[in-house]
Amino acid sequence: MTRSRSVVLGSSLVVMVGVLVAMGAIYMSPARAAVGPMPAEGLVLPADTRFVVGLDVRRMVASELYTSSTGRRPLRPEAFAELEARTGLNPERDVDQVVIAGGPSAGTGPNAAGIVLVSGRFDRYKLSRAMETMRKDVTWKDHQGTNVYLFGEGRKGAEAAAFLDDDTLVFGSRAAVEATIDSRVGGKAPLRSNATLMALLERVKPGSTFWMVGDQSLLSNLPRSLPAPGGSDGASLQLPAVRNLVVTGDLDPQVALDVTAEAADEPAARNLADVVRGLLALAALQGNQKPELKELASAVSITTEVNQVHLNARIPHELFLSLQPKNVAESPGVAR
Amino acid sequence: MRDATRPLPFARAAAGVFGLALEGMVWSRRSLLMAVLLGLPAAFGILYRAVLVARIPTQVTAADLYGVIVTAYVRFLVPLAALFYATALIADEVEGKTLTYLLTRPVQRAAILTGKFAACLATTLSLALPSLVLTFFLLITARGWGAVGAAVPDLFRDMGVVALALLAYGALFALLGVMLKRPMMPGLLFVFVWEMVANLPGYLPRFTLTAYLRSLLRHRPPSEGFSEMFGQVLPAALCLEVLTGLIAVFLGLSLWIFSTREYVMEQ
Numbered sequence: 001m002t003r004s005r006s007v008v009l010g011s012s013l014v015v016m017v018g019v020l021v022a023m024g025a026i027y028m029s030p031a032r033a034a035v036g037p038m039p040a041e042g043l044v045l046p047a048d049t050r051f052v053v054g055l056d057v058r059r060m061v062a063s064e065l066y067t068s069s070t071g072r073r074p075l076r077p078e079a080f081a082e083l084e085a086r087t088g089l090n091p092e093r094d095v096d097q098v099v100i101a102g103g104p105s106a107g108t109g110p111n112a113a114g115i116v117l118v119s120g121r122f123d124r125y126k127l128s129r130a131m132e133t134m135r136k137d138v139t140w141k142d143h144q145g146t147n148v149y150l151f152g153e154g155r156k157g158a159e160a161a162a163f164l165d166d167d168t169l170v171f172g173s174r175a176a177v178e179a180t181i182d183s184r185v186g187g188k189a190p191l192r193s194n195a196t197l198m199a200l201l202e203r204v205k206p207g208s209t210f211w212m213v214g215d216q217s218l219l220s221n222l223p224r225s226l227p228a229p230g231g232s233d234g235a236s237l238q239l240p241a242v243r244n245l246v247v248t249g250d251l252d253p254q255v256a257l258d259v260t261a262e263a264a265d266e267p268a269a270r271n272l273a274d275v276v277r278g279l280l281a282l283a284a285l286q287g288n289q290k291p292e293l294k295e296l297a298s299a300v301s302i303t304t305e306v307n308q309v310h311l312n313a314r315i316p317h318e319l320f321l322s323l324q325p326k327n328v329a330e331s332p333g334v335a336r
Numbered sequence: 337m338r339d340a341t342r343p344l345p346f347a348r349a350a351a352g353v354f355g356l357a358l359e360g361m362v363w364s365r366r367s368l369l370m371a372v373l374l375g376l377p378a379a380f381g382i383l384y385r386a387v388l389v390a391r392i393p394t395q396v397t398a399a400d401l402y403g404v405i406v407t408a409y410v411r412f413l414v415p416l417a418a419l420f421y422a423t424a425l426i427a428d429e430v431e432g433k434t435l436t437y438l439l440t441r442p443v444q445r446a447a448i449l450t451g452k453f454a455a456c457l458a459t460t461l462s463l464a465l466p467s468l469v470l471t472f473f474l475l476i477t478a479r480g481w482g483a484v485g486a487a488v489p490d491l492f493r494d495m496g497v498v499a500l501a502l503l504a505y506g507a508l509f510a511l512l513g514v515m516l517k518r519p520m521m522p523g524l525l526f527v528f529v530w531e532m533v534a535n536l537p538g539y540l541p542r543f544t545l546t547a548y549l550r551s552l553l554r555h556r557p558p559s560e561g562f563s564e565m566f567g568q569v570l571p572a573a574l575c576l577e578v579l580t581g582l583i584a585v586f587l588g589l590s591l592w593i594f595s596t597r598e599y600v601m602e603q
Contacts, residue, residue, distance in 0.1 A: 002355075004362035011462035015495075018469030022491055025484040205569075207400070207555070 035192075036201035037211055039097060041168045042117055043189035044180050046105035049197060051214035053100040057120070059209040061092045063251035065317050086134075088126035095120035106176050115172035115180060117164075124166060131161060143178050144185045150174055200246055205258065208248040216243050240268035240275075255320045259311040266307050273302050273309045292322045342442075346450075349443035353451025354458075361421065361459040370417050371463050377405045377413075378467045381474025398475040399487055403555030405471060406494050410501050410549055414464060415527045418505035421456040423519040425449065425510055426594060430517065435599055445595040453510055453587070460502045468498055490554055497552045504545050504579050507586035514594045541570075545582070548575040 035043065037054050045052070060066055084090040095118055102114035128147070132138055137152045143162070152158045153174075160177040164170050170180050183190055192198060200213035243262045250256045263269040280297045287294025300313045343349065361367060384401065426449070429435035438448055472491045476484050508526075512519035533540050534547040541547035551570040 002359060004358045007362045008358070008458055008462045011466045014466040015469055018466075018473065019492075021473070022484070022488040026488045207403070 035198055036204045037208060038099065038191075038201050039119060041119060041164060041184075042099045042101075043191045044164070044183040045099075045101045045115060045117070045191045046103060046176070046179060047190040047193045048103045048105050049101045049191060049194060050103040051101070051212065052197065052201070053210075053212040054204075054208075055098045055210045056208070057091065057095040057097060059207075060251060063209065064253070065251045065255065065320065068317070087130035088123035094122060105179060106172065115170060115176045118169040118171070119167055121167065122163075122169065124163060127169075128163075144181050146181045146185070148174070148177060148181070196244070200244055203246050203260070205248040207250075209251050210247075210249045212245070212247040214245045216241075240264065240272045242272065254317060255313070255315040257311070257313040257315075261309045261311075263307050263309065266304075269304045269307045269309050273304045276309070276311060277302050292319060295319050296323065344443050344447070346444055346447045349447035350451040350454065353443070353448050354454045357425075357452045357455035358458060361455055362462070366420055366424070367459065367463070370420060370460075374413055374417055374463045374467050376467075377409055377471040378474065380405065381471045385474050385478055398478045402472060402475045402487075405475075406468070407550065407553060407555050409464075409468065410494075410497055410553065411531075411546055412527070414460075414498055414501045415505045415531070415546075417460045417464060418456075418502050419509050419520070419523040419527060421460055422453070422506040422509035423513040423523050425452045425456060425513050427513045427517065427519055430599060439599070446591045449510070449514070449591055449594045453506065453590075456506055456510070457502060460506065461499060464498050464502065465495060468494060493552070493554060497549055500552070500579055501545075501549050504549070504583050504586075507583045507590065508545070511586045511590045511593070514590050514597065542578075545579070548579050551575050 037056075038052065042052070080091055089095075097119045099117040099119075100114055101117075106114040128149075131149045132140065135151055137155075138149055139153045140147050140149045142148075146162050146164070148160050148162045150158055150160050158174055159171065160174040161169065161171045162177050162181060164181065164184050170177055172180070182188075196215045197213060200215065204211045204213060240263050243264060245262075246260045248258050261269075261272060263272050280300055280302070283293045284297035287297075296313075296315065296319065299315050299319065300311060303310045303312075344352070384398070426435065429438060439445065469491070472487070472494075473484075476487050505527075509519065509523050512523055516522060531544050531546045534544040534550070535541070548570060552572060552575050
């Protein structure tokens with residue numbers, strides 16, 4: 001064998017060994033089931049989930065916007081200190097990711113926010129003690145070897161919480177939490193059977209600080225028309241049906257929001273884009289009273305691509321902060 | 337007994353040229369330079385493991401760094417490697433006035449270019465892929481093996497994109513090599529000037545190769561300036577269709593030009 005062929009063979013061997021090790025890592029790793037930004041543990045969510053929202057808390061906390069005192073203020077850091085004293089949990093330090101899912105089985109409705117999965121590093125003993133003592137109506141039961149804390153057992157819309165493992169907490173209705181534990185214990189991944197949502201999750205931009213995907217069934221609940229500007233005679237704008245929605249966002253180096261909505265066809269997408277552009281124009285018209293709104297309108301761009309509408313917003317931190325409601329106590333006149 | 341009045345069969349001739357060209361390509365100064373260039377990410381991986389991992393804030397994850405490196409790899413280093421090898425396939429023979437010896441052999445011209453292009457691809461892949469794999473493991477395992485499983489699909493995707501990039505840029509620069517006497521400058525201008533168009537708004541990015549290739553990558557490192565404002569992600573199916581089409585067109589044109597062109601050697 002010639003020297004050149006030896007080199008090619010050697011480098012092929014390096015690549016092959018790398019591929020084998022990588023495949024072994026997939027097989028051995030619990031995270032092998034992760035889909036897009038959804039962690040592996042998120043796949044225990046019900047198959048009929050209509051929407052999933054995710055927040056990468058670590059990225060958010062590390063962002064320039066959050067670390068600036070003005071950006072952090074609305075989240076009341078003193079409340080975090082109080083929470084840490086009671087539960088040992090400092091969300092800024094200990095929580096990695098929050099995933100919220102909604103749908104018929106997740107119990108989304110006026111009295112329920114769906115299922116919430118929180119992953120991070122928890123002081124399990126202290127947190128369990130805090131849950132046991134935080135309310136008087138707390139009871140706990142064993143379900144498939146997992147302690148389920150019930151808040152207001154027997155009451156309609158009773159909530160529950162449980163540790164899926166040392167690093168994952170689940171909140172939601174009792175039925176939803178128990179179903180999640182069943183899936184976890186049985187090694188099932190019901191969400192995988194929801195092909196539509198899986199495909200949408202794959203489209204989420206990796207590394208986004210926050211994201212959301214929703215399918216047609218969620219969006220069918222949205223209003224189909226908007227009152228037309230100046231339409232005192234009942235005139236309204238018809239909104240085209242949206243088949244699915246993917247939202248991703250980042251906080252650094254500026255607040256970036258990318259929304260992709262899929263309409264039924266190309267004309268519907270153009271129609272939807274026109275409606276959104278119209279709303280932006282209305283916001284820009286308010287510029288005389290509130291210049292930030294004008295700037296916001298110019299920071300947003302709407303494009304269409306076949307039956308998809310893309311909304312991109314790039315909002316500088318200063319503008320983003322100026323859009324937040326002013327705290328009266330902090331206004332210069334009052335502060336003095 | 338082979339009929340000596342007829343050229344060698346295409347596959348046999350191409351395989352012969354492949355072996356010959358591979359010998360000349362792998363053990364060359366060019367390969368040494370390219371090995372250093374394409375090995376930069378792996379060198380950074382070693383530096384990261386040895387020194388930086390303890391100093392970089394934990395918020396900057398190794399996966400983030402790997403994403404930045406892969407994006408830069410596909411944007412700059414891979415096109416450069418393809419440029420250095422593919423433009424030289426025929427241009428070096430013309431420059432060295434050795435093309436005559438090749439063309440007087442009883443082989444089809446298309447077989448010569450096919451064999452040389454295959455050798456170019458094998459050489460660049462041999463240099464680029466091991467570096468990528470090593471960089472992946474050096475960076476992703478820096479804080480333990482826990483994150484490897486989730487990141488492996490990205491590695492496979494990145495390997496595919498690097499191979500596709502070498503094929504696409506290689507085909508384009510092979511075309512430049514058979515068309516022009518000095519293809520290096522136009523090639524460099526293409527990589528460092530024209531490909532910047534990928535950061536502009538509208539349909540202009542679709543006239544670059546990098547817009548399709550970077551859309552196939554899942555890494556989206558934070559960027560600034562034009563690329564931050566207008567950075568587009570094209571649908572993966574469209575990217576694959578366009579890249580496949582362009583590779584076929586570039587290679588087809590290269591073969592046609594090389595087969596029909598009359599090369600005049602300067603005395």
